[in-house]
Structure formats: C-alpha cells, structure tokens
Amino acid sequence: MTHSSSDVIIIGGGPSGVAAAIAMRKAGVGKITLLEREQHLGGATRHCSHSPFGMLEFGRVYIGSAYGKRLEMEAERYDIDVRYGHSVASLGEDGRLLVSSHTGLETLAAKRVLVTTGVRETTRAARMVTGDRPVGVVTTGSLQSYVAFHNLMPFRRPVIVGSELVTLSAIWTCLSHGARPVAVLEPGPHALVGAPLNWFPSMMGIPFHRNAEIIDILGAGRVESVKIKRGDVIETLECDGVLFSGQFTPEASLFQTSGLNVNWGSGGPAVDQDGRCENPIYFAAGNVLRAVETGGWAFREGRSVGMAIASDILGDVSGTAPVKVTYDQPIKLVVPNLIRSGTSLPGGLKDFQLRFARYAKGTLFLTVDGREVWQRRGTWHPEKRITVTRPDKTRSAENIHFGFRGEG
Amino acid sequence: MSMQQPHPRNDIFDVAIIGAGVVGCAVARRFALAGAKVVLLEKGSDILSGASKANSAILHTGFDAPKGSLELALVQAGRREYLDIHAGMNLPLVETGALVCAWTQDEAARLEAIAEQGRENGVTSVRLVTPTEALSIEPGLSDGLVAALHVPDEHVIDPWSAPLGYVNQAIALGAVVLRQCEVRAGSFDGEWRLETSKGDLRTKFVINAAGLFGDYVDTRLGFEPEFQIKPRKGQFIVLDKAASRQLKTIILPVPNEITKGVVVCPTAFGNILVGPTAEEQDDRNRATVEHDTLEGLVAQGVKLVPGLAHIPVTAVYAGLRPASDKKEYRVIARPELNAITLGGIRSTGLSSALGLAQHALKLHGGSERGEFAPRAAPDVRMPNLAESRMRDWQAEGHGEIVCHCEMVTKREIEAALNSALPPGDFGGLRRRTRAGMGRCQGFYCNSRLAEMSSGCLANPLAIEQEGGK
Secondary structure, eight states: OEEEEEEEEEEOOSHHHHHHHHHHHHTTOOOEEEEESSSSSOGGGGGOOSOOBOHHHHSSOBOHHHHHHHHHHHHHHTTOEEEETOEEEEEOTTSEEEEEETTEEEEEEEEEEEEOOOEEOOOHHHHTOOBOOOBOEEEHHHHHHHHHHHOEESOSSEEEEOOSHHHHHHHHHHHTTTOOOSEEEOSSSSOSSHHHHHHHHHHTTOOEESSEEEEEEEOSSBOOEEEEEETTEEEEEEOSEEEEOOOOEEOOHHHHHTTOOBOTTTBSBOBOTTSBBSSTTEEEOGGGGBSOOOHHHHHHHHHHHHHHHHHHTTSOOOOOOOEEEEEOTTEEEEESOEEOSSOOOSSSOOEEEEEESSOEEEEEEEEETTEEEEEEEEEEOBTOOEEEEOOGGGGGOSOEEEEEEEOO | OOOOOOOGGGOEEEEEEEOOSHHHHHHHHHHHHHTOOEEEEOSSSSTTOSGGGSOOOEEOOOTTSOTTOHHHHHHHHHHHHHHHHTTTTTOOOBOOOEEEEEOSHHHHHHHHHHHHHHHHTTOTTOEEEOHHHHHHHOTTSOSOOOEEEEETTOEEOOTTHHHHHHHHHHHHTTOEEESSOOEEEEEESSSEEEEETTEEEEEEEEEEOOGGGHHHHHHHTTOOOOOOBOOEEEEEEEEOGGGGGTOOSEEEEOOOSSOOOOEEEEOTTSOEEEEOOOEEOSOSSOOOBOHHHHHHHHHHHHHHOGGGTTOOEEEEEEEEEOOBSSSSOEEEEEGGGTEEEEEOOOSOHHHHHHHHHHHHHHHHOTTTTTOSOOOOOOOOOOOOOOTTSOOGGGSTTOOOEEETTTTEEHHHHHHHHTSSSOOSBHHHHHHHHOTTOSTTTTTTTHHHHHHHTTTTSBSOSSSEEOOOO
16 A cells, blocks of 8 residues: 655546646645546536537537546646546545555545535435336436447437436437437426426427326336326336436535535535535535536636635644534525634635525525525525625624525 | 356256255255256346345344244354355355344333343343443444344345355356256156256256245146245335444344344445335235335334434345245255255345255255265355455456446456356346445446446346447
C-alpha cells in the first residue's frame, strides 16, 4: 500500500469536479488530484448522446460525449493530475482516502477533499415496484450507456416511467436507436417538466398518461407486459422492457459507508455556505448536494466551491460548529443546510436552494433568529428549484428556519 | 476457457441427482468424493435458480429445531462439515451471533422454553439475557426490548459461493452438470433410464433433490407420492452497505408455529437484509415482490433497529421455500428402486445441505459395500465476495472496477465467465460476482456486463446487436 498527498483531492470527474479543479488552479492551488473511477471525464454527461451542454461555461454547444472531451482538454490545459480508473473506497475522518486502482490499494491524503460524485436514478428495487424480476428493467442512465458505449439495446418496446427532463432524454434515446416506447407514465397529476412532455411524446405518437403507475411487472425471463393503473382503470400493456427515469438521488454512499453525516432531506452531505461539510476537511459540490441540476449548473457550482476551497486552504481547518438550517413540511430540502458563523470565503454557495416535496400553494418565508426576513407567496411544484438570496445576517445567526403557510 | 461437458448419452452414471439447488450441489460433491460417477441435472438455466437463490444466508445451530428430528441432526452435521471445510475452500464465516428478541411479556415468557430446547439440542452456548445485556451485545437495537436469548454460534455465510464451491469440487472429480435439462420421466429395471429434455440417460441410482418440484419429480419417476409441496413465498429487502454500521448481530423474532418469522440480518456482503415473509401460494414458478409488503419490511427493520431509517433499499427479492404438507424434512429411501427423495427442505437447507449429503450417501450404502473408491477433496478455492475478508479490488492487477457499487473487478467477471461452471443467466453472473447487485442496480455496469457476457447467458441483457455504425 502506497501513500501520497496533495493539497486538494477531488472525487469525481464530472462538470463540478473539473470546474472546481480549474478554479482552484486559477487561484494558485498547487497540487490538485482528481480521482475518476471511469476511464474518461464527464460523469453523467457522457451518457447523453444529445445537446445542449457547455453553452454558459465554454460559449458553445456540445453533445454529452464531446462535452466530456472538452473537460479532459481543460483538465490537461490546467495541469490537473487526473487519475482515471481510481475508485475511492472510504473517506477517513482525517482526510485520508482509501483508493483502489489497477495497482491495488493506496492511501491518499490531502489538506481538503472535495466530493463531486453526482447522482444516480432511483432503481426499480428502491421504488419497490410489485412484480416479477425479469431482465429488461433499466434506468435512463443504464439505457444511455448501452447505446453510447456499447452500441447495444436492452429492449425494443419499453414502457417509460417518469416525466422529468431526463425522461425526454430517455424517449429520444429510444427513438434514435430503433426502440419505440409503448407509453410514458407519470404517477402524479402533472408532468414534472410541463411543456415538452405535454406535447413531445404525443407528437411522436407515444401515449403520455398522467395519474398512471405500474402496479405489476410480468415476465419469466424477460419483461413480457406490465399492468398499469390509470385513475381507477387497470389495464395490461405488452412490452419488452421497463425504463424508470429520474427520481435522482445524490450518490452520497461514500459519506454513509464512511460514517460521515448525510442530510436526509437532500440525500446529500450536509454542507455550509462554503460547500464545507460538518467535517471541515471535506467539501461537496454539484449534484451530490441535491438531485438534480443540469451539467451547466453543476459546473458553476463546482467553480464557486473551488474558489472557496482555494481560499480556505490558506488557513487552518476551521471547524466552528455549524448552525443547522431547519424547515417545515412540505419543503423537501434546503441547500446549504448548515451555516457557519464568521467565515466569508469567496465563492461557495451564494443562495439557498429549496425544493418542495409536493405541489403546494401558500407563503414560503425565512426567519433568522425568530424574525421574518423574507417571504414569497406562490404555487410551488415538486422538484422545481427555488433560489432565495442568503441574507448576510444568517452568518451570525443562531436560528435559521424556512417556514410555510399553506392556503387551502 | 469453459469446460465442454460431454453429452452423457452413452455413459452409465452411478448416481443422477435431480435439482442443482444447494442440496443437489452438496449431494453431488459428497458422492463425487465417495468415488461415484455423478450427473447433476438442473432444469433452470443455472444452478441455484429455485429455492436456493433466495434465503437469509444464516448458518444455523439448530437451537430451535424440533427435538430429536432428522432436521436437527442434519443441520448440525451440515454445520460441522461447513466449519471443517470453509477455510480450505475460501468460503466466509461471519461470526455474528443472534439475538432472539422478545418485545412483549408474552414472547418473553416463551424464551425460557426456547433456551431449554436449545440446550437439549446440544447448543449449550444459548443464554437468556436482560435488555441491558442485549443492548451491549447489539447497540443498534431499539428500546422496548423485554428480554432476549443470545445464540452466539448462529453465523452468516455466502449462500451462493458455498454451493457453487460444492459443485465445483464435484466437477473437479469428474461430475457432469447439465443445465436446462428437465427430467420428464424415469423407468427402473434394475437400472434407471431417465428421459430428459436433453435426451435419455442411464444411471444406477436416482436422488431427487428437486426442491419446489420434489413431489412432481417423484411422480414422474413413477413413485406413489408421499408428500405435497406447498410453496411458501418469502420476500426480502436488502439495505445499502451503509446499514452495516448499524447492526452486527442477527435479530430473530420469537418464532411461532408457522414460521421462524422476519429476520433482520447482516449479510456477508456488508448489507442488512430484512425478511422473509411467509406467504402460502400455489404457483411454483412466480415469486413476485409486492410494494406494500416491501414497505412493511422496511418499517419492521427500522422499528427493531432505528439506525436503519433513511438507509436506501438496494435490492428487493422474493423466493419460494419448498415447504410440504408436514413440517418435517421428507427424506424417503426406496432401496428396492435405487432411489432417494430429499424433499420438503423448507428453510434450513443452506445449513443442512452438507448433512443431507452425508445422510444420502449413508442411505445409498454404496460406500459401505465398497462400490466406490473414495477420493481426496480436490483443491477448490472460491473467489471471496465477503466484505469481512480481502476482495479482489484490494489486490493488484485486477484490471479495473466494472461494478462500482459492489466493487467488482473485470478480472473477477472474466474469471466467472471462464470458470468450470460459468453462469447460465444474469442471475448466475450476479450470484458469482455480485456485479449489478448494488445500490445502482446496474446503472453503470449493466451495459458493460451485457457486452462482456454477450453470447453466454440465457435471456441476454441486450436484445440484439445494432447494425451499422
């Protein structure tokens, strides 16, 4: 087992990880090591054989795979020590990481560690869907890697579940690779991304059903059909696959298996306004904080947290106890979910990001030490991002709370 | 490269074993070691594709088995043999211990009798403990415990590598394994002629280890049926590896007449599983998972071990146990017909398999009669999949990690695909390597596995190669 150390280690070479590396290099950080478990940079964007990626960060449009290549170029240009095929097995309290690669196990250490491990979709197992467990049930990411990396298809006539942006990607991937979705199902009353899902599938001749869910998957070897419930009607759809799209969840298992704290609302590590975790050696940025934003958003967030780390690394590890940001139902998550007093690093997470767990009407408000400092009335949709400018006084507050007054 | 298995049409086997579940695999090994010429017949596309694919992976002590029963004797014999051979075969033994937990006064009142039964069954290490003692043994337990019985010798093993190891030893001694080979009929005239989906074969002796189809196979062999299989479905949830920080001990409920009940149990792979349910059904093929039941299992796990709250569900599965119309094992020897039936092995088969195999050899009598020349156990070392010991990703030269959730290496997958008994289907590949078993359920590795296993599996992952490009 070998040991080596860096100023900063970044875990995950998606948009946020690479952006953070570049930002830190620009700010003069010396040794930056980026660990990527795959053989390429790009993370989830590599799976997407469609545009647009890169508009804001690189001033031009790329399809997913080309965007990853651009990140590789940038990493090289900024002399980032990228180690491909390196999987992190555990995060140590002291910033030491246990890492596996083809040369075996090694321990890497750094002054700061940035975790940018992104997201995964919720699987059929985690959704606990009733039925047989045949071959042919996949997520969008899995479908995309079938076609993008291996030129294979897991099915020809899938039923697709979900109505997020990624669902459009799933439909598009099917259609452009000779598969014809049988139907698209959304369990809720509305498509989660309204406009495109309301017209795109039907324009392609694919039925899009709201209030519809799979209640049984049938098939001995491969998927043969699904039973669906549409409102009160139960019907059977013949198909040869099921694609569960979206319901992204942060890939925060490294934190959990290492015994570091995870925020149950966001599903990601708890972070403060600098992107710093409860253990002040660790930082996090990008979609691991909260599912799910675009590659561009992740890139900008990575860059911003990278700037904070570059500044933080000049001082000692600042471990003041953070204040937890609390919130009412039906708010699902708030990021950052910790605030540390005293620190004012450049960059970091400027705004509060919120999501609602369900559709709700009413007034969202923020109180700092019991005083209401912000409010907005409106109709709130699940999984839609809400940003609230973080008032400066939160940095010296003892109590920060997002409340909700519902109407009807 | 994978071993080409000869078509056995012209051979006469000493023993044909019908069913390659954990029992069939152990019996094949035992007879091969004894020196018999063995054929193992499996109708599924891989071994362990029936009841043996879904269990709670506990190596039982027999503390709660019926006094004086064959089941007790065979569980204990099987356990002893496993303890003897596991190190040599590189099979894990996770010494978790178990706590039988009483949450009501009623249940607590029944613990003393269970402790007494344990001692009478020769499990002298059982001990009644107070809630405080129980919590010091297992700090993850919830409050509200009334009393508990500590059974320190209940352990956890790898439920798939073990039988695979048994069958690999048999193969190394020349046993023939035929998959997708269903026995349709049999006739006996001093020697058996079995009609199978892969043609006829001849054997001197037949052992029925067909599990869920044990009674059907008896009928097909022309026997008067002596029992009826009543499939009992068990659903399980598997919690993410993060859960393993929350629980180190097997948590058993106070059993009732029907079932051992729902267990919360660490696995050798670093997960926690909760299950099984016990649901009677007629269908012997379909074992569905059901949303509400699975949610109930999650809730039950969290109730007993509060630290499991919020831990993601990694996998769900369901299996059928071959219960019969009576509680006990249905072992039937028909010496005049050169046949043995090992039936109704409902929930302790993993623990008793090696014991059942010894018992079957004794019933056969060939060794005592000097019909066979015993052979030394061949050196078979299984790839380690247990978290408690060094895995391939921790070693040099593993190529790369293909399945990141379960840390499965390219070298491990290639080794499985090129082994003496390569996986016959995707489930078989997962059981041999754990690839795709983790929290992302193949988000990353599924397509890669589809490519690596192309042409190897029944129900391939990818439906067809796309043309062009």
